[in-house]
Amino acid sequence: MQGAMRNVGVAMLTLLLSSACTMVQAGSTCSGASCVSRGQLIEQRTSLRLSARDFTKLLSTSATGQQLLQIAGTPRCDIEIKYFRYRTTGGAGEPTVSSAALMVPGGGASCTGPHPLMLYAHGTTTYRNYNIADITQTDPANGDGAGEGIAVAAIYAAQGYIVVASNYAGYSGSPLPYHPYLNGDQQSADVIDSLHAARLVMTLPGHGSRTRENGKLFVTGYSQGGYVALATHRALQAAGIQVTASAPGSGPYALAAMADAMVQGEVDLGSTIFTVLVTTSYQHAYGNLYRQPGDFYEAAYAPGIENLLPSVVPTDTLFAKGKLPATQLFNSQPPAPQFASLTPPSAPPLVPAELTPLFASGFGTSNLVRNAYRLSMLEDQVVNPDGAYPAPTTAMAPAANPAQPLRQAFKRNDLRNWVPRAPVLLCGGHLDPMVFFFNAEIEQVYWKNAHVAQGLTSVLDVDSAPGANDPFAALKTGFAQAKAAVAAHAVQAGATDNGLSAVLQAYHPDIVAPFCMVAARGFFDNF
Template identity: 25%
Template sequence: MWYLYNASIRCILFALVCVFVVACGGSGDSSPAAPSFQRGEYVSAGRSQSVSASVIDSVLDGVAGSLAVSAVYDVRFLKLTYKTIDTNGRLTNASGVVAIPQKANNLSSPMLSLQHGTIYLDSDAPSNEDLSPLLSNPAQALYKTTGQAIIAASLGYLVVAPDYLGYGDSILAVHPYMHADSLATSVIDLILAAQQYFADNDIMYNRQVFLAGYSEGGYATLAAHKKLQELYSDVMTVTASAPGAGAYDVSQTALTFANSQQLDAPDYVAFVMKAYDTVYNLNRLGDFFQPAYVDFIDSAFYGDTTRTTIVTNLSATPDELFSSPFLQDFTGNGESELKAYFRQNDIYDWSPTSPIYFYHGRQDTIVPFFNVTSVMTAMQNSPVSITECASVPSDHGYCFLPYLQFVIDTFGALTNDL
């Protein structure tokens, strides 16, 4: 009776409110209210495109000795815009690619989240990549995230590939490069948004979640795995991850580069410094670098400058690139605040409960091999392993395609419903 009484009161109040609004003319706007989205929900799905298995096979056949796989399914892929948070915790839009195998009878599939490596141009973000030149240039397709996502989907995975903050639909001006928390959240929120999209569109997902990525993508993969285990274990469990050639020990990597005689990738170093200067509101680029480089570094990482241009405009010698006072302090006992920020982004010292399959080349000078030795020491009582790249040379670039084959083989032995 009390419930009926309350319901009657609510009906009467609602009717009075409606009469009042109509009598006053309302707001004059009869359009429906804009939908309110929460973090991890998808906002919109772009127009889908399709690629046949035969076309995917022609791409694979076009690169001799590339990947020992054959496409099983046609693939439909699309851009997904979703909600995540920025580096200040504010709700914002982000985007990525979703690739879906076209299975008969809507059979179930595992999910693979594929994290891209370092990019400088917004046009290289997965959701901005133009498919046509990828399919006409097989070698390029294998090095582009959209091409990799399509190949993985053709094997039977539901694939998601985040753009990250600072790219695609994100309004963040500078990508927070090598910033563990924002990389992890942009990955996780796309996974959640894609799961919602699959449910809304009757796409069967078997609840297995795999994570993979190389270089910055390897770092993002481990950061996402860590956060999923720590904060999302009641929502999903990572089946396995395979981080490749990532700088998991950020603080030691930074110190190693500062103490080196020559930088193989001064662009990576400048990108990290610009990103941390932005994320942590330091405004100290003038302290970090020699005056000749400050203005260029300050303007070079907004998604419109090529890597070639960046490298051409930077010295590869730390003594010439960095200011002398900074270099002396950083390699000594100074710069405690900056060193603390680097340590905040170290992600190697935790105890995973799901398998992690690390992959790295011993001759990698861009992301030194000690990053995986730090991991293996810290995680020695956890289900982790390291596979060394056997390419000659086993450096950062030459190990990428072998890494893709490693992921295909390793996850293929663990998946259901391919």
């Protein structure tokens, strides 16, 4: 009965929005009786309610949860998680639907509200049914939303933050047949649309004081979500919406520099997956990367690749069936003699020496990207170099006039084109083999050269020694212990490299992520 009444309430709200959609958001995609408004709420349902005590018990049942308890502290608030769907647009501006989670704290006197509201953006996933609202159902083969969702709930919602976390277009409950991966304009708009829809959910009967906002708006996210978070801060600022502070983690903010580094042979872990996602995204958005997939991809992979990711098929299965190479992005034969030293590079700039041995695995004879396409990007880099990579310039800006279509797309989505007016903390670890730490360093230097207010932006390397009066000293000590534990476990299992390979495999998704999330909360608690 309660569910039926809730659905009737949403239907009535949707009807009202359909007749007066401009009241929801100024970004309406049409007008009049046929109006489809961005941020319009389509449906909502409660996914989970947990008391602080029961949430603590849930966390204590797994090693990951126990680590979260140690890092984030014991939950002090009850949580209610709602799943909702809302209208937004895809990478080409086409109307579509996205879904999101709304996590609401409640319980004792300190959790009754009003609360700060946080926008959270999640990391890269290949699983089409990814749902960050579902924190109790885990499918390790597919990597659903449980792992990141439970961390968001533990670190933020259970500590008093209202959290809105989009699943993004192309994932759970979205009919879009692709995901607009690292499309800064689309992804930030999608997140803002989720905010509008979440606020509609919070006006429905039964929420009371638990969903009252205190006027503070924070933005954070990790990996892909770090990029999305910073793009969202930029979009909110441009729209005149006050951001209290943002704290992106390990994102490819200097996207054009990151792409140039990869093409020059600094092939990051996961590069074959990232390449398919971003190329599919930009081809849908701009339509000019290639005339047919075989212009970019080798013939063994081109058939069907535009519909390959995201998928319900685990990536290990895709690798086993030959749909994708696991690591070999480029051919081991140089695309031209002058680029032999980059195939792979022996002394790449801007990255720690510990990462250099990894790059060789990005080359082979079962490569994903055609040598001719790599050559076109390398030649354009020579003529139109990035301002930060490989040789830093004073401005540190992207290339002024790249001529190659994919490099143009990366520049278009690079975040070196604005200056924040609210505090920003960029968090990461300097040994990151998936999203190189130089992204944060380059973005920070760009902002300083663009005359950002002194002290407004900062960079945190959780994998560094604590300094005098360091507010993150305890966090850095905890990180060092977690990193050492991974290495020690690998050595006990027979590793002969002091556990370095195991550390690098776990570094980005498992070791750095929770510490940057806790750092973001500590940063936000200052406001």
